[in-house]
Amino acid sequence: MSTINSLYQHFIFIFFVCFFSCKNISTDKGLSNKQKNQNRELSDSILPYIKYQEDLIAFTNVILVDGTGKSIKQNQTIIIENGVFKAIGNATNIDIPKNAKTINLKGKTIIPGIVGMHNHLHIPRFPDVGDIASKLYLASGVTTIQTCGAAAPYKELALSKRIETGKQIGPDIIPSAPFITGEGGNPNMIIPRDTKHLKDTLQHWLDQGVKWFKVYRNTSPTDLKIIIDKAHENNCKVRGHLCSITFEEATKQGIDCIEHGLNSASDFRSNKEYGICNGDHNYMDNLDIGSQKVKELQQLMIDNNVVLTSTLSIYEASIPNRAYADVRTLKAMSPFLLNQYKDRRTDFDKNINDTIRNNRLKRIMLFEYQYYKMGGLLCAGVDAGRHVLPGFGDQRNYELLLESGFSTQEAIQIMTNNGAKVLERSDIGTIQVGKRADFVILNGNLETDTSVIKNVEHVFKKGVGYNADKILEAITNKFGIE
DSSP states (O other), X not given: OHHHHHHHHHHHHHHHHHHHHHHHHHTSTTOOHHHHHHHHHSOTTTGGGEEEOOSEEEEEEEEEOOSSSOOOEEEEEEEEETTEEEEEEEGGGOOOOTTSEEEEOTTOEEEEOEEESSOOSOBTTBSOOHHHHHXXXXXXXEEEEEOSSBSSHHHHHHHHHHHHTTSSOSOEEEOOOBOBOOTTSOTTSBOOSSHHHHHHHHHHHHHTTOOEEEEOTTOOHHHHHHHHHHHHHTTOEEXXXXXXXXXXXXXXXXXXXXXXXXXXXOTTOBTOOTTSSOSBTTHHHHOXXXXXXXXXXXXXXXXXXXXXXXXXXHHXXXXXTTOOOOHHHHHHBOHHHHHHHHHHHHHHHHTTTOOHHHHHHHHHHHHHHHHHHTTOOEEXXXXXXXXXXXXXXXXXXXXXXXXXXXXXXXXXHHHTHXXXXXXXXXXXXXXXXXXXXXXXXXXXXXXXXXXXXXXXXXXXXXXXXXXXXXXXXXXXXXXXXX
């Protein structure tokens, strides 16, 4: 009898343990198994910024700019399942599953996540601003970046890994090796002592897993050839902010990307010496962009699949009557950067009527517009510095691309799909069925109001939706802390 009582008591104990355990599991904030797995993969520091993390979610009444360059579509329904675009189309043609979380986005625009192609994790005087910069990028709708030269390469690699493994918030980071320059160049960059030193240095960074090398203004033609050959042998790419080497020379050597457009072209300088960063810069004031010599250079670049990277926002920051920081920027900058900005503005105000750089900006814009229209692959990046902050500068690039003559859909294509093409990433860059759900919800109609690009509501990366405002609130006055 005592044995029976003992078994009965044991049964009652097991029953209550199971009952309360199962109850706790079933009421775990209503999360599915997949969501709970995702939450375990993401650091606790990331979870407060997440707004949406459903297995199945549907957005209705969407204004869609899909990144392909095709016409903007109205009243679209987008269904995302397990972090991938499952269905996209007119509301009348899409059946929304009953178990999907449905969100009405009437009056709002969806664009692909921005792919920033000149998006450093450093600024002048600060070799590593990666922690705050990564948050700024994501909050601004930038879901993937190529850093285009590293000032703190090991930290950049480590940050890329932390974001990849869910330890930190930010865009996917495709890291770079340190800048490579030449004699007379910046001493904080790699200045090869000889061929062996250059090749050994390249091999070191290849061993770290780097896929991109950036050459800078003083690189010699001989070194550039070695860099390109070594990179291409290892399925890597080379991009350049040029000066000592002309666009024509770099193109014929096999460079993959050229940065900053017309502003870094030494092809048209008078008194330019071979392999030396010198010559007269006044070509920027009188060069006919539609001339045969310019078009022949651009056609050579196009025929050799050279990518041109637009960085309009950083150039604009040097123009006295245009170099103004917006409220968001002032709020995000550290006191040190804020004081720097105020000092620059004082100097700019003294030269407010200087039109030289305004006219140069117009020529840079024309050069890029013509390159695109001739069939060249144009992408964009912020090249953060001065008061042009990570992410915010990418948004400003959109407005400047429209000022250059591009349509809404063309500008978005340049900033998203074209970058994905350069990175050889077929899973991102456009909003199409089967692709990864990286996209941005903008509050307003982007086609009718250019400034809507700044009205980021939520940013989705791998199907997880982040609250942009919460991210920005957490970094107030923290960008550029000494």
